[in-house]
Amino acid sequence: MSEFKMPALGADMDYGTLVEWLKKPGDPVARGDIIAVVESQKGAIEVEVFENGTVETLIAKPGDKLPVGATMAIIRGPGEAAVTPPKAAPAPQAPPVVRAATAQPAHAHRITPAARRLALQLGIDADALAGSGLGGAVSIADVEAASRAAHAPAGPAATMPAAPAPAPAPAKPAATMRAAIGAAMARSKREIPHYYLAHTIDFEPALRWLEAENLKRPVAERLLYGVLLLKAVALTLREFPELNGYFTGNGFAASAAIHLGVAISIRQGGLIAPAIHDADKRSVADLMAAFRDLVRRARAGGLRSSELSDGTITVTSLGDQGVEGIFPIIYPPQVAIVGFGTVVARPWVVDDTVRPRRVVTASVAGDHRASDGHRGALFLAALGRRLQEPETL
Amino acid sequence: MTKDEIKTVVVQALKAVAPEIDEASLEPGKSLRDQLDVDSMDFLNYVIGLHEALKIDIPEADYAKLATLDGTVAYVAERLHAA
Numbered sequence: 001m002s003e004f005k006m007p008a009l010g011a012d013m014d015y016g017t018l019v020e021w022l023k024k025p026g027d028p029v030a031r032g033d034i035i036a037v038v039e040s041q042k043g044a045i046e047v048e049v050f051e052n053g054t055v056e057t058l059i060a061k062p063g064d065k066l067p068v069g070a071t072m073a074i075i076r077g078p079g080e081a082a083v084t085p086p087k088a089a090p091a092p093q094a095p096p097v098v099r100a101a102t103a104q105p106a107h108a109h110r111i112t113p114a115a116r117r118l119a120l121q122l123g124i125d126a127d128a129l130a131g132s133g134l135g136g137a138v139s140i141a142d143v144e145a146a147s148r149a150a151h152a153p154a155g156p157a158a159t160m161p162a163a164p165a166p167a168p169a170p171a172k173p174a175a176t177m178r179a180a181i182g183a184a185m186a187r188s189k190r191e192i193p194h195y196y197l198a199h200t201i202d203f204e205p206a207l208r209w210l211e212a213e214n215l216k217r218p219v220a221e222r223l224l225y226g227v228l229l230l231k232a233v234a235l236t237l238r239e240f241p242e243l244n245g246y247f248t249g250n251g252f253a254a255s256a257a258i259h260l261g262v263a264i265s266i267r268q269g270g271l272i273a274p275a276i277h278d279a280d281k282r283s284v285a286d287l288m289a290a291f292r293d294l295v296r297r298a299r300a301g302g303l304r305s306s307e308l309s310d311g312t313i314t315v316t317s318l319g320d321q322g323v324e325g326i327f328p329i330i331y332p333p334q335v336a337i338v339g340f341g342t343v344v345a346r347p348w349v350v351d352d353t354v355r356p357r358r359v360v361t362a363s364v365a366g367d368h369r370a371s372d373g374h375r376g377a378l379f380l381a382a383l384g385r386r387l388q389e390p391e392t393l
Numbered sequence: 394m395t396k397d398e399i400k401t402v403v404v405q406a407l408k409a410v411a412p413e414i415d416e417a418s419l420e421p422g423k424s425l426r427d428q429l430d431v432d433s434m435d436f437l438n439y440v441i442g443l444h445e446a447l448k449i450d451i452p453e454a455d456y457a458k459l460a461t462l463d464g465t466v467a468y469v470a471e472r473l474h475a476a
């Protein structure tokens with residue numbers, strides 16, 4: 001038997017609210033299966049199990065707000081005998097927790113996972129809706145109808161063509177996410193002795209390679225230059241293990257796997273840095289697909305727990321609308337963060353001649369408990385060299 | 394397609410990447426990036442959305458022509474006409 005606990009979804013999360021179970025007692029589970037949806041300061045997260053077995057008991061109930069580490073369920077390992085004989089489930093006792101008043105107990109109210117997710121995004125209380133789906137379940141259509149009703153202008157109903165309903169302002173309180181980011185960054189600045197380095201890199205060869213490559217690609221498969229930066233960072237990190245891993249109570253432990261946290265801004269405020277697993281082993285095309293998918297899920301919901309807890313280093317990029325340089329703050333328990341400023345055209349000396357070139361300033365913040373600025377500098381220099389050979393990425 | 398029909402499709406593609414936009418307050422001649430909080434990924438998804446809705450090919454070299462709402466409509470009209 002093992003306890004399935006509320007996972008820590010990064011340094012800036014201290015509690016989560018169970019939205020729903022996706023498994024029930026008796027269901028077999030395999031490592032990586034999504035067992036529950038949890039609402040956190042980072043939105044609705046799909047929580048994975050980390051072992052094979054069978055669900056023995058579900059302890060937490062939808063609506064329960066639980067601290068990180070609280071037991072949510074019991075998982076029976078393969079071959080273990082069930083503790084409770086598989087007879088009809090006893091009638092549940094009246095729950096001691098006072099829940100939001102609904103016409104009927106929340107657990108008797110069926111809501112499809114997709115509808116639940118959409119309702120969260122739209123700020124609709126799915127438990128309060130009457131379901132029109134199979135067996136009275138609340139479906140996506142019910143949530144959309146409720147959203148339209150909630151946002152319809154008073155006055156003659158304007159019949160809209162069958163366009164997707166625009167999402168209104170996000171229901172996720174931006175203030176909650178802001179507080180979580182503030183707490184994590186305060187901890188970082190308090191505990192981590194940062195050093196900072198910057199290096200301006202001639203980005204012209206890589207951009208020209210990318211432009212030629214994109215000419216050959218259909219629009220849906222085109223690459224963003226950010227993917228070249230991610231791949232170059234991941235490959236270069238193989239030679240700099242002291243920048244990739246975790247610093248915990250036991251000191252620094254380098255990670256053999258390179259899981260790149262990618263800082264993604266959330267529309268209208270906030271930031272989240274889910275990880276792309278094994279970024280160094282993926283092709284540029286594969287990395288682009290993973291990156292697109294990750295940005296979409298970061299903004300629309302559906303990130304997985306492992307993506308929020310597994311990052312071994314973070315990469316942040318200011319994009320096209322920013323400034324030349326960024327000096328980022330390490331996301332604990334990681335020990336380094338790599339930043340990229342906005343790409344700018346500058347006079348640059350190439351082969352003893354001044355030429356206009358597009359350049360990008362890369363920076364790194366490192367944790368002095370794990371490495372020195374000397375190694376950080378060698379890392380940035382190696383990164384710059386690697387970007388001169390884009391065809392090797 | 395008329396320009397108005399094209400504009401409807403273009404606005405839908407924009408809303409898919411920036412759901413919070415208010416169509417009425419969009420200035421048609423002003424840079425979309427200056428008016429909306431869109432990054433390179435949003436812009437790529439906008440181009441993909443136009444491509445899928447209108448079945449036109451949009452080379453990367455032409456992205457600059459999509460900088461404004463009016464620019465996008467004029468560009469799409471030209472591409473549809475050429476097709």
